[in-house]
Amino acid sequence: MNFKHLHYFWVTAKAGGIMRAGEQLHTTPQTLSAQIKLLEDWLGRKLFRKSGRNLELTEDGHLALGYADQIFTLGAELEAAVRQARDGQRVLDFKVGVADSVTKSIAYRLLEPALSVAEPVRLVCSEGNFPDLLAQLALNRLDLVLADEPMSKRISVKAFNHPLGRTTMSFFCAPQLRPQLKGVFPQCLSNFPLLIPSAQASVRQQLEGWLTRHQILPRIIGEFDDAALMSAFGRQGRGVFMAPTVMEHDTIEQFGVELIGRTDELVDEFYAVTVERRITHPCVVAITDAARGQLFG
Numbered sequence: 001m002n003f004k005h006l007h008y009f010w011v012t013a014k015a016g017g018i019m020r021a022g023e024q025l026h027t028t029p030q031t032l033s034a035q036i037k038l039l040e041d042w043l044g045r046k047l048f049r050k051s052g053r054n055l056e057l058t059e060d061g062h063l064a065l066g067y068a069d070q071i072f073t074l075g076a077e078l079e080a081a082v083r084q085a086r087d088g089q090r091v092l093d094f095k096v097g098v099a100d101s102v103t104k105s106i107a108y109r110l111l112e113p114a115l116s117v118a119e120p121v122r123l124v125c126s127e128g129n130f131p132d133l134l135a136q137l138a139l140n141r142l143d144l145v146l147a148d149e150p151m152s153k154r155i156s157v158k159a160f161n162h163p164l165g166r167t168t169m170s171f172f173c174a175p176q177l178r179p180q181l182k183g184v185f186p187q188c189l190s191n192f193p194l195l196i197p198s199a200q201a202s203v204r205q206q207l208e209g210w211l212t213r214h215q216i217l218p219r220i221i222g223e224f225d226d227a228a229l230m231s232a233f234g235r236q237g238r239g240v241f242m243a244p245t246v247m248e249h250d251t252i253e254q255f256g257v258e259l260i261g262r263t264d265e266l267v268d269e270f271y272a273v274t275v276e277r278r279i280t281h282p283c284v285v286a287i288t289d290a291a292r293g294q295l296f297g
Helices: 003-015 020-026 027-041 059-086 103-114 130-138 201-213 227-235 244-253 284-293
Strands: 049-052 053-055 092-099 121-128 145-146 159-171 194-199 219-224 239-242 258-274
Touching: 003 020, 003 027, 003 059, 020 027, 020 121, 027 053, 053 059, 092 103, 092 130, 103 121, 103 145, 103 244, 103 284, 121 130, 121 239, 130 145, 130 258, 145 284, 159 244, 159 284, 194 201, 194 227, 194 239, 201 258, 219 227, 227 239, 227 244, 239 244, 244 258, 258 284
Parallel strands: 092 121, 092 145, 194 219
Antiparallel strands: 049 053, 145 258, 159 239, 159 258
8 A cells, every 4th residue: 555645535534625635735636636546446445425516535435534544643653752762752652541421520530640650641531432442442542441330241352340449429509509408318309400410320320229219209300421511500500419429529619519418329430441451551550559549548
């Protein structure tokens, strides 16, 4: 494969058209079109199709773009690594995937120790659903996945669960709502507006069982993937919400809310998933040590 042809295709796909790509590459549209045609001939597949006056990627084009992204990203990383070695500087890239069900304040507290290791670190974070992140981990595109559940044995990825810790849950509300709560916790939640995590959160099923056991019938007025957004609604007095007890002080300080009560029947657990059975990566060592010894210790 001629990687110059692939680079022309990649820039054109990113730019959204031949004219803009030609300006970026300082070449004529005719030359650019000819180079892409050579790549298509080599692959035996069409990568673009016309859509009015524009070009759009074919299904094969989308596939090729995904690989081109990886190739040229790795190329940029290679160039940076060589330059750092030449200048006597070594920066450790630490690529982390954070499951979108993990509370972001918890994710920050878990990841922050990675920036305190002896050598310079560049932290690269991405967010996504747990199965997709595990697939990235299996391809060595991530060093670590943070999740609020362990990787299932049914998933065919060679990786290992490293428990970081567990926390019970606390319930909060805006100060103006507090006088409207009648009775003791948790019965005071009956017929009261409640903001809850979405179904993909590991604690959601626990919450539903807990409400049933205590015969509590709140008014569910919102479900949220993002715990920070749920807390923002709670801060504005839209309903009661819950957050990890380990973040109780931070939640009160950040959102100006009041604690209603705690329960040890609802537990949120956190895991580091890596391809290493025995942790050796310095950043992962720092994260696990801090989580087990300080955050959840």
